[in-house]
Amino acid sequence: xxxxxxxxxxxxxxxxxxxxxxxxxxxxxxxxxxxxxxxxxxxxxxxxxxxxxxxxxxxxxxxxxxxxxxxxxxxxxxxxxxxxxxxxxxxxxxxxxxxxxxxxxxxxxxxxxxxxxxxxxxxxxxxxxxxxxxxxxxxxxxxxxxxxxxxxxxxxxxxxxxxxxxxxxxxxxxxxxxxxxxxxxxxxxxxxxxxxxxxxxxxxxxxxxxxxxxxxxxxxxxxxxxxxxxxxxxxxxx
Ligand SMILES: C[S@@+](CC[C@H](N)C(=O)[O-])C[C@H]1O[C@@H](n2cnc3c(N)ncnc32)[C@H](O)[C@@H]1O
Numbered sequence: 001x002x003x004x005x006x007x008x009x010x011x012x013x014x015x016x017x018x019x020x021x022x023x024x025x026x027x028x029x030x031x032x033x034x035x036x037x038x039x040x041x042x043x044x045x046x047x048x049x050x051x052x053x054x055x056x057x058x059x060x061x062x063x064x065x066x067x068x069x070x071x072x073x074x075x076x077x078x079x080x081x082x083x084x085x086x087x088x089x090x091x092x093x094x095x096x097x098x099x100x101x102x103x104x105x106x107x108x109x110x111x112x113x114x115x116x117x118x119x120x121x122x123x124x125x126x127x128x129x130x131x132x133x134x135x136x137x138x139x140x141x142x143x144x145x146x147x148x149x150x151x152x153x154x155x156x157x158x159x160x161x162x163x164x165x166x167x168x169x170x171x172x173x174x175x176x177x178x179x180x181x182x183x184x185x186x187x188x189x190x191x192x193x194x195x196x197x198x199x200x201x202x203x204x205x206x207x208x209x210x211x212x213x214x215x216x217x218x219x220x221x222x223x224x225x226x227x228x229x230x231x232x233x234x235x236x237x238x
Contacts, residue, residue, distance in 0.1 A: 011134045012086065012110065012134050014193075015086075015132050015134075016086065016087055018189075018190045018193050019063075019087040019089065019090050019190075020087065020089055021185075021187055021189075021190050022185060022187075022190045023064075023087070023089040023090050023092075023093055024185075025184060025185040026063065026064055026090070026093065027064055027066075027093075028184065029180075029181065029184055029185055029191075032180060032184060033177055033180065037225065038066075038128075039066075041156060041224050041225075041229050041231075042066050042067060042070055042127060042156065043070060044222075044224060044231065045067070045125065045127065045154060045156050045231050046067070046070045046071055046074050048154070048222065048231060048233065049071075049123060049125075049152065049154055051071055051074055051075050051079060051122075051123060052075070052122070053075055053076060053078045053079070054075070054078045054079065054080075055075060055079055055080070055122040055123060056079070056080045056081075056082075056120065056121045056122050056123070057071050057079060057080070057081045057082070057121060057122065057123045057124075057125060058081075058082045058084060058114075058116075058120070058121045058123070058124045058125070058146055059071070059081055059082065059083045059084065059125055059127075060084050060111050060114075060124060060125065060126040060129055060139075060143070061084070061085055061086075061111060061126050061127070061128070061129020061130070061132065061133070062083035062084060062085050062090075062091070062094050062129075063085060063090050063093070063094065063127075063128070063129070064090060064093040064094050064097055065083055065093070065094030065095075065097040065098040066097075066127070067125050067127045068081040068083055068094070068097075068098045068101075068104070069097055069098050071123075071125075072098065072101050072104075077101065077102070079103065080103040080104075080105075081098070081101075081103065081104050081105070082104075082105040082106075082107060082116070082121070083098070083104070083105070083106050083107070084107045084108075084109050084111070084114060085108065086108065086109065086110045086111070087108075088108055091106055091108055094106065110133075110134070111126070111129065111130075111133045111138075111139040111142060111143075112133060112134060112135050112138040112139050112142060113138070113142065114142050114146060116146060118145050118146070119145075119146070119147065119148040119149065119151075120146055120148070121146055121147055121148065121151060122147075122148060122151050122152070123147075123151060123152050123153075123154065124143045124146055124147050124151065124152070124153045124154070125154045125155070125156075126139075126143070126154075126155050126156075126157075127155075127156040127157075128156060128157060128158070129157075130155050130157050130207075131157055131158065131197050131198065131201045132197065136210060137210065137213070137214070140153075140210060140211060140213075140214035140216075141214055143214070144214050144215055144216065144236055147236040148236070149236055149237060149238045150235065150236065150237075150238040151235070151236045152233065152234070152235050152236075153211070153216055153232075153233070153234045153235070153236070154231060154232065154233050155207070155231070155232040155233075156229060156230075156231050157201065157207070157229060157230065157232070158198040158201060158228065158229050159201075159203065159204050159207075159223065159227050159228070159229055159230035160203040160204060160227050161226050161227045161228055162223065162226055162227045163226040163227070166225075166226050166228070170228060174195045174198070174199075175195075177191045177194065177195055178191040178192045178195065181194075204221050204223070204227065204230050204232075207221070207230075207232055208220075208221060208232065211232060211234045215236075215237070216234030216235060216236065217234065217235050217236075217237055218233075218234065218235050219232065219233070219234040220232075220233055220234075221233065
């Protein structure tokens, strides 16, 4: 038990250190590394969600707040958002981006244990966060608990490419990313972690299985850019 706890704490500390060293250049590096495509993927997620006016979102692993910003704009500024992140520096960056909107709350907490009431939200979104959590099963269980019956879970994450040519190109390109990180952000290591964590992460079907195990229903996914990333969607039973 102690061993498991030590392992979990060390991943949490490691991931926190990664984001402590990139938070200032996080948005810039995202634009450079993805040629701006991450913005389209995030828009795509909210297109699929079609959030209702006056709805309530939990933006888990919110980072610098991109998802909340799109969501609030799409709900014509009637939506309520709670941004959760375990990293204070990232959460502070999000305050600069979305702190001026009304109906916004910020919470520094881990996805595995969120100090909020059951059935509090219409939507739970985790964008490029689930790959970083220490315990994915606990995270999904918490997501289910936090959603109201009939609420929707959505996850945007790097995934597995289904096109051989793009896969080869991507594999070569991935090896350049730590060097770009060194040039732009002055540090290679966080970007080595990024690449390795993408390689180690589940494929589309495995993530669907985990969602099913966490009791989500009507689970499905859509590939983005031939599976470089994917959006997973599931629902809490009514
Ligand atoms: C790659 S960023 C994604 C930020 C944003 N959602 C986006 O799409 O740009 C990952 C974020 O997850 C946060 N994070 C990592 N593990 C977490 C955990 N277990 N609980 C809450 N936040 C976590 C990090 O601090 C970081 O801000």
